[in-house]
């Protein structure tokens with residue numbers, strides 16, 4: 001859907017055009033601003049050729065920073081030999097990451113400081129964790145951050161500022177930025193289809209570029225068990241063989257998993273591992289006969305139905321195996337969270353489900369981690385303190401989903417918001433989308449995915465009750481990382497802005513031209529993405 005041109009024009013001006021106010025540059029800024037207003041007007045009202053390329057020249061960032069002042073005038077031009085300085089050793093890796101990204105794009109080598117740094121990274125104790133400021137002048141670049149993560153997000157901003165294809169020239173700007181939510185997640189379902197370590201690393205690159213800081217890995221489901229557990233090797237050896245449609249299976253060795261964790265950590269991303277229980281467990285049931293209720297052993301499953309499998313919730317053996325699995329997974333995972341699933345356990349008796357969830361959540365909490373589960377965990381009123389619920393109902397909640405979400409809060413926990421009809425990246429964009437599902441209220445347009453407020457979904461669940469947001473991608477219909485990436489982009493960018501930018505600063509009409517510019521960068525960098533109708537793609 002395209003907003004009426006006049007409406008989008010006015011809102012684009014309010015949201016996107018902030019004038020440079022520095023005294024010495026006031027004249028330049030005014031001239032530049034006047035030009036920018038014209039560009040904004042003509043490009044949002046569908047002006048012909050020329051307007052598009054001017055718009056692409058206007059520096060913009062996704063997710064929108066708190067403040068971005070375009071100073072106008074000359075840019076800072078990178079050249080081979082421009083020295084980079086990390087004033088504090090904790091920023092050395094981030095400074096090197098910026099130099100490496102510049103080298104990949106431009107071939108220019110930026111050496112570490114020789115005493116005449118033109119690009120400086122510094123810590124500023126007055127800034128919060130993840131908060132940063134950037135100043136780009138014709139003479140250089142300065143980044144001040146509250147911590148190394150903040151400096152890393154600043155680098156992602158710096159990498160989006162140049163016009164695509166003109167990467168040597170960093171426009172003169174000042175930026176001040178900090179995230180709305182602490183937990184800003186993507187989820188990848190590696191159970192329905194398996195993705196290699198390199199595939200996951202590629203997805204992590206996309207996640208980092210959008211300033212998301214969590215990757216939740218859905219490691220187990222009916223079709224596959226993807227993580228090696230030393231105490232029960234059959235889980236991965238048998239349960240890892242299969243995938244949807246009998247596509248190739250696979251699993252991560254513990255070293256593979258450590259590589260993923262390390263690659264994520266270099267990008268300030270926390271890995272959250274999920275073992276989904278007591279439903280969504282057919283692969284485990286087909287691997288370990290002793291987990292099956294009633295003595296009937298499950299066969300491998302490669303379809304896409306849900307809700308038919310359950311662990312034997314009455315057997316001590318079940319809890320012993322869960323203890324082994326969660327203990328190993330906790331030891332492998334430096335991040336603070338363990339996700340125990342808990343969704344769609346339709347084959348489990350409701351009372352058994354509650355008892356199972358209480359016991360399993362306690363086992364998970366005893367590893368020292370904070371427990372996360374899908375919001376159905378709220379059916380129990382005896383969860384470990386601080387248990388986090390992941391809400392995956394609709395933006396207009398069904399009463400039971402809202403009740404279960406509030407039950408998590410009542411027990412001292414917080415929520416991660418992933419409403420399926422706006423946050424699920426596997427929902428088709430429209431009838432032309434080649435892959436994906438439609439069960440969550442039909443198609444999910446880019447505007448749908450953008451235009452919701454996590455704090456206005458479940459009544460009684462306001463800003464301070466929300467740990468963050470997450471965009472899951474389920475892979476029943478997605479077999480390769482090319483297909484995952486193409487489906488995820490551009491809606492992953494809308495989730496990044498939901499996660500990062502304060503609600504009062506969000507505006508779909510202002511987002512569209514920034515997305516168009518970002519898509520031009522994706523093209524230049526070979527990032528696959530869909531271009532659904534309704535957006536004036538350049």
Ligand code: TNX
Pocket residue numbers: 306343344374392424426437474475476
């Ligand atoms: C619902 S979301 C599921 C998944 C499916 C997904 C497909 C959730 C907690 N359960 O098992 O893969 O829909 O969109």
